[in-house]
Amino acid sequence: MNLPSEESLINAVKAGDIEKYGQLVNLYSGKIFALANSLLKNREDAEEITQDVFLKAFKALDRFRGDSKFSSYLYRICYNESLNRIRSRKIEVDIDNVVIEDTDINDGFFQIKHNEQKEYLIAALEKLNPEYNMVLTLFYLEEQSYNEIVDATGMSLSNVKVKVHRARHSLAEVLNTMLKDEVKNLY
Numbered sequence: 001m002n003l004p005s006e007e008s009l010i011n012a013v014k015a016g017d018i019e020k021y022g023q024l025v026n027l028y029s030g031k032i033f034a035l036a037n038s039l040l041k042n043r044e045d046a047e048e049i050t051q052d053v054f055l056k057a058f059k060a061l062d063r064f065r066g067d068s069k070f071s072s073y074l075y076r077i078c079y080n081e082s083l084n085r086i087r088s089r090k091i092e093v094d095i096d097n098v099v100i101e102d103t104d105i106n107d108g109f110f111q112i113k114h115n116e117q118k119e120y121l122i123a124a125l126e127k128l129n130p131e132y133n134m135v136l137t138l139f140y141l142e143e144q145s146y147n148e149i150v151d152a153t154g155m156s157l158s159n160v161k162v163k164v165h166r167a168r169h170s171l172a173e174v175l176n177t178m179l180k181d182e183v184k185n186l187y
Helices: 007-012 016-042 043-059 070-089 109-124 130-141 146-154 157-186
Strands: none
Touching: 007 016, 016 043, 016 070, 016 109, 016 130, 043 070, 070 130, 070 146, 109 130, 109 157, 130 146, 130 157, 146 157
């Protein structure tokens, strides 16, 4: 069974087949929620933002020209909405609400090791400022290219590269501190 392309779904929605928009929501809601949750660190806020993103995207779909991927368009809306929420509420970190997705690694030892590494990474990302968190989440976890991050954030290419570079250094510092503290706790 061939799934319809993103472009055909968008064209169908623009032509009046509103039910096709549900397929777009199903395609991207998990990633949009994950991004919002990584920025907001609050499941309820992330769920709200995810709904807002798809509502805004739907209302503005006629203006979507397809110059970038639809996912980049959604990421940009999510990024802006999340930053607006952070500014308006000064949301605090809530590590208990972090969602860690399972992977397909079958070996139990490597699964545990991978999960521990991912937990450290997510905890470290939460300690970064929202822009650094965003660019690293898109670059490493969502495997977006620099150009796709440009599309998602509206930053210039050089700004994205600088932010990724600075964010990597900040992340390394946070991870070093976390791991030193963890080693101290072993003794």
